Amino acid sequence: MSQPAPTDRFQPFPGAALNRCGLNRQHVFNLADLPPAVIATLGDTAPFRQLILIGHGGKALWECVKTAGNVGADPIDEYSVGAIERCFAEHLPGNRYRIVFPGEQPIALQQLGKLAGWHHATPFMVGIDPEWGSWYAYRAVVLADTHFCPFLAVDRNRPCDSCQTRPCVSACPAGAMNDGGFALEKCIAYRKRGDSSCQHTCLARTACPVGSEHRYDDEQMRHAYSISLAMIRQHF
Numbered sequence: 001m002s003q004p005a006p007t008d009r010f011q012p013f014p015g016a017a018l019n020r021c022g023l024n025r026q027h028v029f030n031l032a033d034l035p036p037a038v039i040a041t042l043g044d045t046a047p048f049r050q051l052i053l054i055g056h057g058g059k060a061l062w063e064c065v066k067t068a069g070n071v072g073a074d075p076i077d078e079y080s081v082g083a084i085e086r087c088f089a090e091h092l093p094g095n096r097y098r099i100v101f102p103g104e105q106p107i108a109l110q111q112l113g114k115l116a117g118w119h120h121a122t123p124f125m126v127g128i129d130p131e132w133g134s135w136y137a138y139r140a141v142v143l144a145d146t147h148f149c150p151f152l153a154v155d156r157n158r159p160c161d162s163c164q165t166r167p168c169v170s171a172c173p174a175g176a177m178n179d180g181g182f183a184l185e186k187c188i189a190y191r192k193r194g195d196s197s198c199q200h201t202c203l204a205r206t207a208c209p210v211g212s213e214h215r216y217d218d219e220q221m222r223h224a225y226s227i228s229l230a231m232i233r234q235h236f
């Protein structure tokens, strides 16, 4: 996170409180600085001034979720929303806010991730950065009438540009990246098979060495990939 030093003009950002909840990636944008295409996905932004992109990197969030004992359909979303609500209540009681993700409307998460410097595309289309590898995710987008100092984008390289052997490509049992691009239909068809090795994981993702110390444990992988498999079965 590249948060500038606070000045008297700005209110302090409660990053430490969010970090303690496992929501350890944060980026503050002024709404006025965002591209119209991103703004268009947010719905009515009045009376808000800023957008706070919140994510997690690594295993800390999952440990927090397990400790909290959330049991809803998506315990990570449930936990994350609760943690953000507590953070505003305890540290920002005078500010209005609205959580637009998780929610019903589709939000341009990867575009926000690119603007924050978090997202570089892998061959298998998940985001990557040199610190976390692909082991991070977007957890919330919050509109707020806050006066935080807007963050500068993190400036990190795309690891894939210097990856000579590209083990993710050869690890994919569906050959979804064999033709240079990403053949989503091959990935989906393979994941739906009864004998698929990718029902609860992505072998391409686990083959990538970047940020491997942050790789999710088996339980978190099963949770994340069960949700995506259910969506595949519902829509394809």
Ligand code: SF4
Pocket: 122, 123, 128, 159, 160, 161, 163, 165, 166, 167, 168, 169, 207, 208, 209, 210
């Ligand atoms: S294995 Fe190499 S090409 Fe594949 S995602 Fe990792 S860094 Fe990128």
Ligand code: SF4
Pocket: 124, 171, 172, 173, 174, 175, 176, 186, 187, 188, 190, 191, 198, 201, 202, 203, 204, 205
């Ligand atoms: S989930 Fe499996 S089939 Fe899909 S890209 Fe990853 S390794 Fe390939």
